[in-house]
Amino acid sequence: MRLLEVDKVTLTFRGIAALLDASFAVEEGSITSLIGPNGAGKTSMLNCISGRYRPDTGTIRLGGRELTPVAPHARTRLGLSRTFQNIALFRGLSVLDNLLVGRHARMDYGILASILYFGKARAAEDLHRRRVEEIIDFLNLSPYRHQSAGRLPYGVQKRVELGRALSAEPRLILLDEPMAGMNLEETEDMARYILDLNEEWGVTVLLVEHDMGVVMDLSDHVVVLDFGQVLAAGTPEAVQGNAAVVAAYLGSEDASFLGR
């Protein structure tokens, strides 16, 4: 079943197209990668899906439901969650609170219950704390539980951001370059987490990543963007052999994967 369907999406900034008639789909349960040279429109595509940008034309459907009229914050409740290319954590909150805030859409008690902090609110806090602890264990974040997110090393912050996105228990998670700036060991760990959250937790993944080794290893399906257009889509092997893709990447620093 197709969980996400992007249909003929066009997005322009002052007349310049960041996305042009782009269409692709993400199968439920898959890891789908969105690749392309710098400025190809990958982040813009994630922003359209998460609601940060509104496409000029085209439709995006999640589980068959049209997303365009849904406010960004309300998309979380439909099962959408994401991380950002640049770290976008709540620096003043502890790791624990960052993950708890990630469950905001899963909680439903209001501010009056917050003020009294009794009964419903307390029970909810206990329950959600338990779910968050599972994610802390999964991502090996226990040593950092009570530290301010802003003070942690870069690699750990990236992991906390993944944890925050996971806390919402999404059906589809959008990851914008989760390995960017990481060393080899951190990259391998992150790849492991992505595989595990896909296989064990059943979360569908849409991954944007420049590390082609990672992309080819993890992906069930690859979509190639260039100048806002979908150049090719298919299995990693098929995309690697595609002539148009080879041409687009020729001379680019990410081109090494073509020869693998």
Place this chain on the structure above:
Amino acid sequence: MHGHCGLFFTSYRAEEAVFPSPVQRVWLYAFLAVYLCLPFFLNAYLVSILDLIHIAIIAAVSLNLLTGCCGQISLGHGAFLGVGAFAAGALSAAGWPFPLDMLAGGAAAALVGLFFGLPSLRLKGIYLAIATLAAQIILEYVFLHAGALTGGSNGLLVEPASLFGYAFDTDQKFFYPSLAVAAASLLAVTNIMRSRAGRAFVAIRDYYLSAEIVGVNLFAYKLKAFAVSSFMAGMAGALWAHYLMYITPEQFNIGLSISYLAMIIIGGLGSVLGSVFGAVFITVLPEVLSAVAGAAGQLFPDVSSSLLAMKQGVFGLVLVLFLIFEPEGLVHRWRLVKAYWKLYPFAH
């Protein structure tokens, strides 16, 4: 750094408690017991300072919720207190009993705060500050020109607060209701900050794009911050009205708004305890300066008038020095001292 050395938690609930260790709780109860007896031992002047501190605490902690925690800067907080003060004063004159008129004053301020919070949906930082400054100016104008309700420039006489026929008409008696509301406000903000709404506020402050992604409705939560904060400010204003028993529009001018901002900056932005420190500091400092100026004036009678003028300058100077040397607020210094004693004598 969380909790004392050797303090391990056996449940999440125990860990989340406001005062996690029994030692802390014993200290708190002992402090409260002594504090409750203070009106019997201190003279009226000293108790009056404590009364003013209680009111300042309510105002400061509510502003800290809005500005320190949610990141929505407000230069109109003093006017929101004024709304509560005039509303409670007018209702009290119309025969409403004390705690009810205070709650109604809070509700009136919440409505006004909600309205003037609307620009926060589009404006951030300095632009929002200007918009709330406009709120301050507009409200001052209304206080002055809605004579039927506020008494205009003549001001409004307000009866002392009374409950079941018992009037809180002295500094000593007023200590208890003002303390009760201050304590309730502190508890309310503490509870907000350890639960869903408080996390959403900080999320909006720290990274509003991410806040939206985790499902926080920015529109709703910014307005909630304005409403809750102004509600508490309105209650502080109502207490003020019953305490001074005479309110005028000038009392709620931009200077008052700025002094509340000074409290939370000096105490510590986003910290409940910092709000208390700031309220105490800013309320006590002018009294100390007056006492010093008075004593110096007795020694050197010729300069007493210029000393009084210098008081304002010294007040400003102290604030600036604070911003330079203690930018994270008194609460930061307090934590350092506490950490030092926790490890004593092994600290280096």
